[in-house]
Amino acid sequence: GIQVEQSPPDLILQEGANSTLRCNFSDSVNNLQWFHQNPWGQLINLFYIPSGTKQNGRLSATTVATERYSLLYISSSQTTDSGVYFCAVFDQTGANNLFFGTGTRLTVIP
Amino acid sequence: DGGITQSPKYLFRKEGQNVTLSCEQNLNHDAMYWYRQDPGQGLRLIYYSQIVNDFQKGDIAEGYSVSREKKESFPLTVTSAQKNPTAFYLCASAEGHSEAFFGQGTRLTVV
Numbered sequence: 001g002i003q004v005e006q007s008p009p010d011l012i013l014q015e016g017a018n019s020t021l022r023c024n025f026s027d028s029v030n031n032l033q034w035f036h037q038n039p040w041g042q043l044i045n046l047f048y049i050p051s052g053t054k055q056n057g058r059l060s061a062t063t064v065a066t067e068r069y070s071l072l073y074i075s076s077s078q079t080t081d082s083g084v085y086f087c088a089v090f091d092q093t094g095a096n097n098l099f100f101g102t103g104t105r106l107t108v109i110p
Numbered sequence: 111d112g113g114i115t116q117s118p119k120y121l122f123r124k125e126g127q128n129v130t131l132s133c134e135q136n137l138n139h140d141a142m143y144w145y146r147q148d149p150g151q152g153l154r155l156i157y158y159s160q161i162v163n164d165f166q167k168g169d170i171a172e173g174y175s176v177s178r179e180k181k182e183s184f185p186l187t188v189t190s191a192q193k194n195p196t197a198f199y200l201c202a203s204a205e206g207h208s209e210a211f212f213g214q215g216t217r218l219t220v221v
Contacts (some may be wrong), residue, residue, distance in 0.1 A: 030207035031207045035212075042215065097158060101152065
């Protein structure tokens with residue numbers, strides 16, 4: 001199956017700082033999503049972004065499908081941004097599997 | 111409310127018992143998925159179903175079984191053959207390759 005790698009694995013930020021999370025994938029994809037897993041384990045949808053750039057408040061994401069990567073930007077980070085950020089992709093083989101990266105664990109300290 | 115409902119939120123199982131985790135969706139999605147997450151780890155695919163009465167094994171299907179008798183429902187049974195079932199289980203649904211949505215998860219503990 002498709003390989004999805006995220007970096008960095010861990011990130012510690014001071015409140016108010018900006019950050020960039022990266023997701024690389026090994027093959028062409030039909031879909032890419034970013035999720036935030038909160039401390040209770042729930043996966044919150046952040047972006048559905050097969051290509052291009054989207055923004056939602058302090059968060060924005062860019063996917064360059066031809067170069068097989070996506071970036072998640074967090075600006076003016078808050079303690080509530082803490083948690084694990086996952087990217088996930090649907091491959092193009094027709095099997096319709098949703099493959100997850102290993103995640104980036106973000107800790108925002110006051 | 112539209113969405114995916116998993117139940118129960120917490121489940122305790124004695125060794126040797128089978129247990130069934132419920133996943134229901136009212137989003138009219140054809141595809142449904144079950145994932146397992148161990149502490150500090152990512153999500154691994156157990157089973158997925160693209161349409162009613164059809165399902166496929168994922169990467170870690172051993173010790174698990176599923177059924178898809180209705181479009182809305184995709185229950186997961188953790189059998190006694192699963193040697194290390196303690197984990198967080200997440201169910202998802204999607205329409206084709208469009209946006210996938212997740213339930214709130216079930217934490218299973220073997221006692």
